[in-house]
Amino acid sequence: MKYFLTSALVRGLVGQIVTTWLSYSLIRSFRMTVEGWTVPEVGLDEPAVVLACIIGLFGFLLSCGVVTDWLKMMAGHKPHLKHGAQGRPGWTRYVNIDVNHKVIGIQYGLNSIFILLIGGLLAILFRLELAMPGLQFLQSGDQYNTLFSAHGIIMIAAIFAGVGAMTNYLGPVLIGASDMAFPRLNAFSYWVGVPSAVILLAGIFLGGWDTGWVGYPTHSTTTKMIGVQMFLLGFYLNGFSSIASGLNMVVTAVYMRAKGMSYFRMPIFVWAAVAASILQATTTQTVGVALTMVVAQRTLGMNFFTPILDPELLAAGVPAGDPILFQHIFWFYSHPAVYVWILPGLGIISELLPVFTRKPLFGYKWIALSSVGIALVGMLVWAHHMLTSSMPPTWKIPFMLSTLLVAVPTGVKFFSWLATIWEGKMRFPTPMLFVLGSISVFLLGGLSGPILGTIGTDMHLHDTYFVVGHFHATVFGGFVFPFFAAIYYWFPKMTGKMYDELLGKIHFWIMVPGFWVMSLLQMRVGVLGMRRRIADYGPDLGIQVEQALITVATLAIGWSVLIMIYNLVSSVRKTELAPENPWESRSPEFLAPSPLPEFNYLAPIEVVGEPYDYGLEGATYAVVPTPAGD
Amino acid sequence: MSDHSHPEKAGSAIDRNVYRKGFNTFLVLAVLTVVEYFVGLWFPSAVLLILLAIAKAALVLNIFMGITKLWRGGDHH
Amino acid sequence: MSAVAHGHDDHHGELHNPMEPTRQEQIVMNRFGLWLFCFSEVFLFAALLAARFYLWRDPDVGALRPDLPQAPALIFTCVLLVSSFFMNRAEVAAANEDRATFNFSMASTFVMGLIFLVGVIVLEWGVGGETHILPTSGAFGAVFFAMTGMHAIHVITGLIFVAIVWRNGNLGNYSREDHWGVEACAIYWHFVDLVWIFFYPAIYLIGLAVHIPIH
Amino acid sequence: MSKNAKHFSIVGILIPIVTAIVYYTISTFFFELPEAASAEASIIDDLFNGHYILIAFLFAIVVVPLVYSISVFRQEEGDETDAPHIHENTTLEIAWTVLPIFLVIGFGIWGVTNYNAVIASEPDEITIYVQGYKWDWTFYYPDHDYKSDQALVLQEDVPVLLEMQSSDVIHAFWVPGFRVKQDVYPYDTENQALNFASGPDYDPEPYHFKPQVMRFTPVKEGVYRVRCAEICGTSHYSMLANVFVLSPSNYQAWLAGDYLLPPDPNLVNSQPGEGYYLDALNDFTIENGFTPPPPPELAPVEDEG
Known part of the structure; x- marks a missing residue:
């Protein structure tokens, strides 16, 4: 307990809360003394909230100590990297500043699952509301709007944390760094x-706020619900995390590969992670601009997005704002963001399939390049989210074509997976089940894509539950299920213990069918006319049965995740050790001790062959130094 | 990994050259800026102005920022 | 529960751990990382430029720009250019352990940067002076303040960076072999200059000038 | 090889069968569209149908080999050896990269021609101004200088051109039966010159104001509903309006004030939850002598959780 209360996490949170509160009161009182500035008597003072949240971030960073080393460098010192638990119990590494990528990866993972549960809870709340027509227990549209908006952005934060978990834990290990x-x-x-998660939750x-996670102006610039500011700031600050971890991963993969590991000998997951990281490190900046602009318009009255203008300025020929501008800058990031989530997930699928089919990955180079292809095409399709906007047809048509083009590299992945599975000697432990589940669910997402990409059909489907079903299938198939597969697969590597196979299978057999029901029915009600983001729907649509079933499926998914958490927690406490290489994998990390040592390998490893040569007699991928007898 | 560890190029003559290179680059940039200003005043062609900006940017990237070090790997002049 | 077997606190003795990168390798990675960061920032400034070209236009006339005073803009652009020159000189000096030139050049860079910053805020933003452009002046004001403001934030970070490197140089922390701090500062400072190379014509030169009425 | 040929032929036979089953299921039942009530809806439904065929086929060519492999190529009891070392087949890879490109180009061309057909203008369009605001719609008939709050009345088989704007935030005009959807952007409606409802003062020209434009031709008499499809705040969910498509004679009678709009069959027969029902009923706001139908007797609600 003593260790917990003095941990970086607690220090940071206390620091954040104290500095936010202090600066809020100071700024508010200052603003009250200035003539001409109106400060509401009751309720929050919006500009003060914005500034206080930013200052609170610095409060967190300074008091948790993550920037201490940098401050020392600025002062001219050369601080060493601190490795290990610093004389405290091992578990404290996870609540303190630790530079080891495996610790950070697990921190990300725990954080991801924690936020995932909060986001899931919100989803279950509003799914219960939607189970029947009429407002059941929510009091107003505002409450519903806050729930789904928060669900959106919190899940996104959770997914980014999950991507961070996979790239951080696996990236350096897989390349032998x-x-x-x-x-x-x-x-x-x-x-x-x-x-940033604290700010989001506080919002x-x-x-x-009632803008959805997209926060389109002019709704986001005019809504009275000032939680929107916390949403914008929390979203924005999460961007720093994305940019920094993105460029970190790229540099790592370029410079820290093991001897003999050429680019086309990297484990396939690393290709996917690098493709995702490039998107993360670049496009995130543009959403930062979009969010800053909304904050600036709300707090400083800078007119970026309102087409309404002062008549005097208008008469002089000064242009007004345009809400479409936000949509362009926003989607330039937010479409590739989806690829940032799914590329690592698809990388996990490609990484695990060969192990469990005992066959080489079919068309390694094609899969590797298809990741890069998806990333590049992904930067050119953003405006397909705006096919019903006022964008001229000359813009819509190129974006329709580029959108359809995404199907090509995605198809390459699917066909290569099928060829990998074909004639394999398949084994079905839990990770493999989740891999197959991912493929099936991602297929639902993929197949419902082109129909949203052609303008005619999108005019009917845009902003309906069809879209909701489509992206949930994409994100579950592309991220959530592969993430779970990765957790089960590398669990013995991370902890040295084996998870419970039966509970894992129960988790799978509840979650994947549950998800199919949910996603397919969401698409069905969307086709029938159910709009997105509505607190209530008419019985005239005739979709009560479907809605009730979706809610049941959602509850099933929620319970199955709890089963997984129980499974993982109880397995960590087991005393029995897992086998060294439970999956008979060729990957170098399974040739090293579990859990991995501080620097992953006892000495630099050397790559001497292809990564997935299953079934080839005498083929070796990597030479890994074995632990000495001490 | 970079293993370009050049032997040190001591001697002030080389230094002067490097300093002079910086100064010459600065002169070119200054001239381009003035050209840019007058282009902007007299024939405000967006294409021309963007081309001028790209020319200036290329100089800064190449000489001041030393982008070539990225693929040459060295950090010595 | 410990997912990492055992850490050790005492590894950074004299011996280099073969698993960890050497200082030279680290510098190469730092350089690539910094360039990637600059590349990332390109997207930020490109988004602002996109906003400028998207909003500052008229369907009949084409590109527009606010009618702003030209002379100070040209002067401060030149000031930033001169600061870039001194920054380059400082970097060369650091690489040659020429302490005197380094000192003078860093000081000049800092002062020039400060003049630019004060120039933008006092003259262009009109704090304490006569100006027509306000943040509330339609798309002109909004985008003008967003572009110059975002650039000014980078200038401020750059100035802090310059000040720190200047001081550390004085403490003798940079050598012929390892003056990564100076190089990083130089790359960053030149990048800020690079951004202005594109912002200056975009704000002041391209498009038809529209006079903003006092409101 | 003969064994492989057996596998391939089984899969080859199953693929068309599964394609047919899936196509039948989704087009006639699972993803069945609301009844097409506009000329554009039929055009768009053709494209939907094409997509359904594509979905069924792609589903089959992925799922059949997947399920077949899972059931046939399992690890046999006690067999610890690896599978055959097949790692590449460039011809195959090129084939499944290039063939989809052709498919994509085909669908792209179809999509473009389809879209052009949907947005094509027709002669003799009737212009109606649409104003969206939190959280309702107003319709203004410039030819008749007539304002209709919340109920859009159209004539069967007469093409309409909607010119739309919003008073506050972005809304989106969507009638599922008509398939077409268009976002609506805010302009300064305090300004008389920009406000549709200000009649002769309406003159957007000097403001570079372009209302959003949507065209369609209703082809089936009946009652439909406008649904706002872009999140616009508290009561976004109930931002609905009724659309009445009338026969030519009834439409003329309605314009003359002689025709009472028929009660909305959906509304009368529904067993609604309270909030929704009242909001929807408000869409029947009395305008021009039209009275809403009496509210149906609400069945006693049992065990409201």
């Missing part, structure tokens, strides 16, 4: 996400 290229920056990426309680 000791750590990321910039360990301190890596810790910063994780820790800056914590205060729910301090007013809430």
Whole structure:
């Protein structure tokens, strides 16, 4: 307990709350003394909230100590990287600043699952509301709007944390490196996400917001619910985490590969992670601009997005704002963001299939390049979210074509997976089940894509539950299920213990069918006319049965995740050790001791062959130094 | 990994050259800026102005920022 | 529960751990990382430029720009350019352990940067002076303040960076072999200059000038 | 090889069968569209149908080999050896990269021609101004200088051109039966010159104001509902309006004030939850002598959780 209360996490949170509160009161009182500035008597003072949240972030960073080393460097010192638990019990590493990528990866993972549960809880709340027509227990549309908006952005934060978990834990291990290229920056990426999550969650309680996670102006610039500011800031600050971890991963993969590991000998997951990281490190900046603009318009009255203008300015020929501008800048990031989530997930699928089919990955180079292809095409399709906007047809048509083009690299992945499975000697432990589940669910997402990409059909389907079903299938198939597969697969590597196979299978057999029901029925009600983001729907649509079933499926998914958490927690406490290489994998990390040592390998490893040569007699991938007898 | 560890190029003559290179680059940039200003005043062609900006940017990237070090790997002049 | 077998606190003795990168390798990675960061920032400034070209236009006339005073803009652009020159000189000096030139050049860079910053805020933003452009002046004001403001934030970070490197140089922390701090500062400072190379014509030169009425 | 040929032929036979079953299921039942009530809806439904065929086929070519492999190529009891070392087949890879490109180009061309057909203008369009605001719709008939709050009345088989704007935030005009959807953007409606409802003062020209434009031709008499499809705040869910498509004679009678709009069959027969029902009923707001139908007797609600 003593260790917990003095941990970086607690220090940071206390620091954040204290500095936010102090600066809020100071700024508010200052604003009251200035003539001409109106400060509401009751309720929150919006500009003060914005500034206080930003200052609170610095409060967190300074008091948790993640920037201490950098401050020392600025002062001219050369601080060493601190490795290990610093004389405290082992578990304290996970609540303190630690530069080891495996610790950070697990921190990300725990954070991801924790936020995932909060987001899931919100989803279950509003699914219960939607189970029947009529407002059941929510009091107003505002409450519903806050719930689904928060569900959206919180799940996104959880997914980014999950991507961070996979790339951080696996990236350096798979390429035979000791750590990321910039360990301190890596810790910063994780820790800056914590205060941003706090700000997001606080937004729910301090007013809430009703803009959805997209926050389109002019709704977001005019809504009275000032939780929208916390949403914008929390979203924005999470961007720092994305950018920093993205460029960290790219540099790591370029410079820290083991001897003999050419680019086309990297494990396939690393290709996917690098493709995702490039998107993360670049496009995130544009959403930052979009969010800043909304904050600036709300607090400083800078007119970026309102087409309404002062008549005097208008008469002089000064242009007004345009809400479409936001949609362009926003989707330039937010479409590739989806690829940031799914590319690592698809990488996990490609990584695990050969192990469980005992066959080489079919068309390694094609899969590797298809990841890069998806990333590049992904930067050119953003405006397909705006096919019903006022964008001229000359813009819509190219975006329709580029959108359809995404199907090509995605198809390459599917066909290569099928060819990998064909004639394999398949084994079905839980990770493999989740891999197959991912393929099936991602297929639902993929197949419902082109129909949303052609303008005619999108005019009917845009902003309906069809879209909701489509992206949930994409994100579950592309991220959530592969993430779970990865957790089960590398659990013995992370902890040295084996999870419970039966509970894992129960988790799978509840969650995947549950998800099919949910996603397919969401698509069905969307086709029938159910719009997105509505607190209530008419009985005239005739979709009560479907809605009730969706709610039941959602509850099933929620319970199955709890089963997984119980499974993992109880398995960690087991005393029995897992086998060294439970999956008979060729991957180098399974040739090293579990859990991995501080620097992953006892000495630099050397790659001497292809990564997935299952079934080839005498083929070796990597030479890994075995632990000495001490 | 970079293993370009050049032997040190001591001697002030080389230094002067490097300093002079910086100064010459600065002169070119200054001239381009003035050209840019007058282009902007007299024939405000967006294409021309963007081309001028790209030319200036290329100089800064190449000489001041040393982008070539990325693929040459060295950090010595 | 410990997912990492055992850490050790005492590894950074004299011996280099073969699993960890050497200082030279680390510098190469730092350089690539910094360039990637600059590349990332390109997207930020490109988004602002996109906003400028998207909003500052008229369907009949084409590109527009606010009618802003030209002379100070040209002067401060030149000031930033001169600061870039001194930054380059400081970097060369650091690489050659020429302490005197380094000191003078860093000081000049800092002062020039400060003049630019004060110039933008006092003259262009009109704090304490006569100006027509306000943040509330339609799309002109909004985008103008967003572009110059975002650039000014980078200038401020750059100035802090310059000040720290200047001081550390004085403490003798940079050598011929390892002056990564100076190089990083130089790359960042030149990048800020690079951004202005594109912002200056975009704000002041391209498009038809529209006079903003006092409101 | 003969064994492989057996596998391939089984899969080859199953694929068309599964394609047919899936196509039948989704087009006639699972993803069945609401009845097409506009000329554009039929055009769009053709494209939907094409997509359904594509979905069924792609589903089959992935799922059949997947399920077949899972059931046939399992690890046999006690067999610890690896599977055959097949790692690449460039011809195959090129084939499944290039063939989809052709498919994509085909669908792209179809999509473009389809879209052009949907947005094509027709002669003799009737212009109606649509104003969206939190959280309702107003319709204004410039030819008749007539304002209709919340109920859009159209004539069967007469193409309409909607010019739309919003008073506050972005809304989106969507009638599922008509398939077409268009976002609606806010302009300064305090300004008389920009406000549709200000009649002769309406003159957007000097403001570069372009209302959003949507065209369609209703082809089936009946009652439909406008649904706002873009999140717009508290009561977004109940931002609905009724659309009445009338026969030519009834439409003329309605314009003359002689025709009472028929009660909305959906509304009368529904067993609604309270909030929704009242909001929807408000869409029947009395305008021009039209009275809403009496509210149906609400069945006693049992065990409201």
